Amino acid sequence: MLPWLTSRLAQSLLLIFILVSAVFFVVRLAPGDPLDQVVEEELGPADRELMRQRLGLDGGLWQQYGRWLEALAHGDMGHSLRQQRPVTEILAEALGPTLLLTLTAYSLQLILVIASALVMSTRRGQPLDHAVQGIGLTFYSLPFFWLSLMFVLLFSRQLGWFPAGGWESPDAAFYSLGERWLDRLHHLVLPATTLALGAFMGPARYLRAGLDDVLAQDYILAARARGLSNRRVLWRHGLRNALLPLITLMGMWLPNLLGGALVVEVVFGWPGMGRVTIEAIWARDYPVVMATTLLTGVAVVVGSTLADLLYRWADPRLRLPDMADSEGSRRDAS
Amino acid sequence: MTDTKPGDRLLQVRDLHVDHFDSQQGRRRPLLNGVNLDLEAGQAMALVGPSGCGKSITARALLGLLPTGFDWRGQIAWKGQTLNDPDGALWRQARGKGLGLILQEPQASLNPVMRAGDQVAEALRLHRGLNREEAWSAALSLLAETQLPDPHRAARSFPHQLSGGMRQRVLLAATLACDPDLLIADEPTTALDVSVQKEILALIRRLCRDRNMALLFITHDLNLAPLLTDQVAFMSEGRIKKVLPSAQVPLLPSARKPAAPPAGKSPILRAADVSVSYGGSENSAVSSVELELRPGQAVGLLGESGCGKTSLGRALSGQIALTSGTVTLAGNDLGKARGAQLRTMRRQVQMLFQDPGGSLDPRQRVQSALNEASGTGEDAAARLLVEVGLDPDLGRRYPHQLSGGQRQRVALARCLAPSPSVLIADEPTSALDGEAQNLVLSLLERIMGQRGLALLLISHDLEVLQGICAEVKVMFGGRVVESLPGDVPFLPLHPYSRKLVQALPRTLREDMNLWVQQDFLPSAGPPVTSSGCPHFGNCPLQKPICGKELPPLKMVSKNHWLRCPEAEAEEPPHFIDT
Numbered sequence: 001m002l003p004w005l006t007s008r009l010a011q012s013l014l015l016i017f018i019l020v021s022a023v024f025f026v027v028r029l030a031p032g033d034p035l036d037q038v039v040e041e042e043l044g045p046a047d048r049e050l051m052r053q054r055l056g057l058d059g060g061l062w063q064q065y066g067r068w069l070e071a072l073a074h075g076d077m078g079h080s081l082r083q084q085r086p087v088t089e090i091l092a093e094a095l096g097p098t099l100l101l102t103l104t105a106y107s108l109q110l111i112l113v114i115a116s117a118l119v120m121s122t123r124r125g126q127p128l129d130h131a132v133q134g135i136g137l138t139f140y141s142l143p144f145f146w147l148s149l150m151f152v153l154l155f156s157r158q159l160g161w162f163p164a165g166g167w168e169s170p171d172a173a174f175y176s177l178g179e180r181w182l183d184r185l186h187h188l189v190l191p192a193t194t195l196a197l198g199a200f201m202g203p204a205r206y207l208r209a210g211l212d213d214v215l216a217q218d219y220i221l222a223a224r225a226r227g228l229s230n231r232r233v234l235w236r237h238g239l240r241n242a243l244l245p246l247i248t249l250m251g252m253w254l255p256n257l258l259g260g261a262l263v264v265e266v267v268f269g270w271p272g273m274g275r276v277t278i279e280a281i282w283a284r285d286y287p288v289v290m291a292t293t294l295l296t297g298v299a300v301v302v303g304s305t306l307a308d309l310l311y312r313w314a315d316p317r318l319r320l321p322d323m324a325d326s327e328g329s330r331r332d333a334s
Numbered sequence: 335m336t337d338t339k340p341g342d343r344l345l346q347v348r349d350l351h352v353d354h355f356d357s358q359q360g361r362r363r364p365l366l367n368g369v370n371l372d373l374e375a376g377q378a379m380a381l382v383g384p385s386g387c388g389k390s391i392t393a394r395a396l397l398g399l400l401p402t403g404f405d406w407r408g409q410i411a412w413k414g415q416t417l418n419d420p421d422g423a424l425w426r427q428a429r430g431k432g433l434g435l436i437l438q439e440p441q442a443s444l445n446p447v448m449r450a451g452d453q454v455a456e457a458l459r460l461h462r463g464l465n466r467e468e469a470w471s472a473a474l475s476l477l478a479e480t481q482l483p484d485p486h487r488a489a490r491s492f493p494h495q496l497s498g499g500m501r502q503r504v505l506l507a508a509t510l511a512c513d514p515d516l517l518i519a520d521e522p523t524t525a526l527d528v529s530v531q532k533e534i535l536a537l538i539r540r541l542c543r544d545r546n547m548a549l550l551f552i553t554h555d556l557n558l559a560p561l562l563t564d565q566v567a568f569m570s571e572g573r574i575k576k577v578l579p580s581a582q583v584p585l586l587p588s589a590r591k592p593a594a595p596p597a598g599k600s601p602i603l604r605a606a607d608v609s610v611s612y613g614g615s616e617n618s619a620v621s622s623v624e625l626e627l628r629p630g631q632a633v634g635l636l637g638e639s640g641c642g643k644t645s646l647g648r649a650l651s652g653q654i655a656l657t658s659g660t661v662t663l664a665g666n667d668l669g670k671a672r673g674a675q676l677r678t679m680r681r682q683v684q685m686l687f688q689d690p691g692g693s694l695d696p697r698q699r700v701q702s703a704l705n706e707a708s709g710t711g712e713d714a715a716a717r718l719l720v721e722v723g724l725d726p727d728l729g730r731r732y733p734h735q736l737s738g739g740q741r742q743r744v745a746l747a748r749c750l751a752p753s754p755s756v757l758i759a760d761e762p763t764s765a766l767d768g769e770a771q772n773l774v775l776s777l778l779e780r781i782m783g784q785r786g787l788a789l790l791l792i793s794h795d796l797e798v799l800q801g802i803c804a805e806v807k808v809m810f811g812g813r814v815v816e817s818l819p820g821d822v823p824f825l826p827l828h829p830y831s832r833k834l835v836q837a838l839p840r841t842l843r844e845d846m847n848l849w850v851q852q853d854f855l856p857s858a859g860p861p862v863t864s865s866g867c868p869h870f871g872n873c874p875l876q877k878p879i880c881g882k883e884l885p886p887l888k889m890v891s892k893n894h895w896l897r898c899p900e901a902e903a904e905e906p907p908h909f910i911d912t
């Protein structure tokens with residue numbers, strides 16, 4: 001286990017390093033002087049040079065790369081050109097809301113995935129199966145922005161059940177701590193549901209296929225022949241095994257959800273990473289764009305590393321070695 | 335242990351019909367057409383028939399566990415109570431308290447992510463209301479009852495850490511946890527090696543006696559059926575055709591005739607001192623094997639799983655690298671060939687595998703697979719299909735539209751497409767049943783003669799090799815321990831070869847005492863030491879010297895070589911003529 005873990009982590013670190021470098025070079029090698037996007041054209045050459053130094057754009061490419069790596073290592077991601085403050089500060093503010101939104105949506109999605117897969121698999125071909133599939137596929141095929149807009153129109157404008165945007169009420173500063181969180185949850189419902197509903201059918205169909213496979217296995221038959229209840233067989237023997245391949249899929253899905261969050265955050269005015277990214281792109285605020293790109297990339301690497309770890313922990317066949325012996329079933333390779 | 339007395343009526347099945355509704359084709363296919371079956375407490379009955387005759391469906395119907403799309407009608411009564419409630423509560427009760435099932439593939443019958451002990455304990459907690467610790471210790475004693483050598487360790491293991499025989503014991507223990515009155519064993523040993531098969535069968539037989547448990551033993555092997563049972567029911571086409579007392583069931587004659595004696599052609603493939611080991615481990619999968627294949631002749635490799643026969647086959651076909659030794663094909667060293675020469679040589683040696691489904695691309699039509707393999711550009715598919723005795727029209731089908739036997743013949747045709755001079759067939763019939771097995775074997779024999787093909791036939795089953803192979807090499811622990819003509823009768827001298835022969839159902843039927851007296855403990859694997867005889871530690875004839883020095887392969891008579899000085903003087907075992 002330990003050698004595997006070390007090599008897996010080393011691999012992830014290497015990936016992150018490559019990612020960091022790629023982000024740097026892609027942005028810097030793009031045509032045009034980034035300085036032009038910040039300073040007015042009529043600036044004199046001396047002032048330009050000063051500005052260049054302050055922004056860390058002086059010296060050769062490799063020098064700049066070295067400085068960028070060094071700064072990153074110290075947790076410094078540069079200054080935002082537009083907001084005139086450290087990028088890390090902006091990210092720190094945005095990270096909380098984004099994590100709240102994506103993790104809620106993620107959990108919600110997981111519940112939807114498991115519940116709908118169970119329904120589809122056990123009620124196969126029955127009306128409930130068709131209903132779940134129909135609803136799920138409809139949501140799945142609608143673009144996030146449209147879905148978000150419809151939800152705002154229906155639940156906020158028409159019915160007035162939930163606020164239309166933002167992550168807290170304007171007067172939230174006067175609330176007590178408990179009230180403040182209740183208020184946030186109230187704001188959270190619509191964007192989180194949109195995200196979860198819009199994406200659950202993909203993994204759900206995958207899980208359903210896995211579940212169908214597992215339920216056709218001999219060990220399910222053997223477990224039922226031992227008189228175990230259907231529920232126990234389904235959960236303990238069926239779902240437990242069918243969930244294994246889903247781990248990898250959900251690990252890759254996490255960053256996908258971040259992508260979805262981008263659109264949803266903008267529509268709902270959620271003050272998270274998505275909005276920061278979009279605004280930075282419009283304003284060509286490249287240190288911020290670089291930072292958010294980097295963060296999304298890191299999320300991908302972390303997601304897949306976590307999924308690998310979890311898979312290994314959950315599947316003893318990967319964790320524990322086979323016992324070498326000769327008395328075996330014939331199908332074992334000799 | 336059970337609360338029934340001998341003679342109590344356990345199971346009564348009347349006029350059982352099962353239909354399968356095929357929703358794709360929208361029609362109904364009858365699988366069982368009125369099965370009647372009676373079982374009393376403690377009685378043992380075998381259900382024998384070819385595959386597709388409905389014997390497994392019968393087992394599932396008796397348990398109320400038919401897959402979706404299958405309907406049944408008729409009457410099934412368990413201990414006098416008719417099982418007919420739609421929500422299945424009575425069934426579940428009967429399953430938990432009276433009916434047990436063990437299945438063919440012990441790997442697939444255990445939940446791969448649950449410890450063996452937990453799977454046994456689960457049923458104990460449910461049915462006997464034990465708490466966690468009680469259930470665990472009861473599970474340990476059940477595992478001991480099924481003769482697992484180290485129950486504590488086995489209980490903590492996951493299924494993949496156990497061998498096939500041990501998994502089947504775990505499954506038995508989990509089934510015994512319900513304290514069944516009737517054990518339904520559906521081909522419980524078909525996927526196991528012969529010597530393990532014998533141990534498991536002996537164990538089942540003993541458990542049935544000790545626990546006064548009735549047995550319904552489902553098998554395709556007519557010679558196996560009477561070993562465990564008092565009565566044998568013959569099934570075909572969804573009906574029980576007749577029931578015979580076991581003693582009256584005739585011994586199924588071997589379909590094989592004596593092989594032609596080796597002729598003096600010069601070898602096309604020659605393996606000298608071939609060794610293979612994996613991952614730099616010092617234990618070789620194959621050690622110093624010598625072998626010669628001649629045109630128009632077959633050599634058989636006989637051995638159980640882990641003996642190195644598959645590794646040897648792959649090494650000879652150039653698929654895995656040799657650790658030492660040489661393989662020469664028509665005088666050219668396979669290990670030294672590169673580029674175009676290597677590719678030509680690879681085409682000269684073709685391999686046929688056990689599972690034809692796995693070796694054919696499911697999305698490629700048969701004819702395009704065959705034409706691709708022939709590589710000449712002309713349409714060779716029809717000719718090849720005729721050669722393997724198939725209708726050329728089958729070329730338009732996809733592999734899944736063929737039966738298992740047809741698929742294996744298509745796989746054979748594909749091996750023949752590049753006109754090889756050597757064919758290596760690794761367990762080519764193990765996935766097939768009786769009739770298809772014989773068909774493929776006689777086809778191999780015919781093609782070998784017609785094409786002058788050199789054939790290496792690898793099998794765990796002596797009866798597959800007998801009659802085709804001029805020479806049979808018995809492998810154990812990576813070494814050839816004996817080499818002798820594949821005659822009928824087969825007269826080996828080596829203690830391991832004799833143990834193999836004695837575990838054959840045919841031999842067991844001949845001499846029932848032979849296996850009733852045997853102990854049930856699983857044999858240990860080959861020793862880890864690389865010096866000494868591989869059989870040391872399991873051998874009835876062993877001397878201390880055997881563990882230190884590897885005996886040489888010595889000629890004891892014409893065409894008979896033996897690697898055991900102790901057995902040279904032994905009388906050949908008494909063995910059946912057919």
Ligand code: SF4
Pocket residue numbers: 828829830867868869870871873874875876877880885897898899900901
């Ligand atoms: S050499 Fe010794 S251990 Fe090996 S088979 Fe012969 S008697 Fe047994």
